[in-house]
Amino acid sequence: MRRLFYFSCSLFILTSCVYHDLDKPVIDCTIAGPSLTLESVTPASTCGSLDGRIHVVAAGGEQPYTYLLNNTAQSSGDFQDLAAGIYSVGVVDVNGCDTVITNVIVAARDFAFTAEVTKDSLCEANSGIIVLSVEEVNPPYTYQLDNGVTAASNTFMTVSHGDHTVTIRDGHDCMVSLHVTVPRGITGTSWSTDIQPVMETYCALSGCHNGSARVDLRNYNNARTYAQQIKSMTEDRSMPFDGTPLKQSDIDKIACWVDDGAPNN
Incomplete structure (x- = not known):
């Protein structure tokens, strides 16, 4: 009986607001978090080759750091063996404070491109815009946003804030995947x-x-x-x-x- 009564009381306490964990100390990551500097970007030699590189350096916050490339973690800020594309790179410190640099372009010498991104400034609708510009070496080019329709248009309207994948394919059937981030306005x-x-x-x-x-x-x-x-x-x-x-x-x-x-x- 005693054991059953103890269990019941414990269950009641755990489901009460007393254990609503909102009063723990708050770390202000805007003050105590790490910073991240983009040191260098090396282009890929050709479309389809895996020899591009991004190098970042973190400072501040509290070590050890975890570095992220498109949300994939590694221990170093040196990202190697990259295909041409657009990437998001970041760092997270031991307190969970993070800093991210979005829309880092690794071009290929035969597949150069840029992305113009407009913020999404609506709360319950989408107003982001992505416009891609490609140096036309091997036309025609087609474009696809996430799992949408492949088309000749290089402009995407009413895009939500957050991470998106834009795929560009050239006339030689070489494909480049871009990890494009639309900021929140x-x-x-x-x-x-x-x-x-x-x-x-x-x-x-x-x-x-x-x-x-x-x-x-x-x-x-x-x-x-x-x-x-x-x-x-x-x-x-x-x-x-x-x-x-x-x-x-x-x-x-x-x-x-x-x-x-x-x-x-």
């Missing part, structure tokens, strides 16, 4: 109109984030302090811990507000 999502009502309705419940047991998320300064954690925990739906789940539109608005810099607007 300022969306104008409002704390007072869009975010505070969500905190008041879904998060500041009795004994949970209303100031009585945990930090009061109706207060702007508190919400600003924990903005990144709130974004992460609402996106993986671990927050709100109890009560009515958030609508996807509310989760998206929180992400937009945090990506905007969590302004008091």
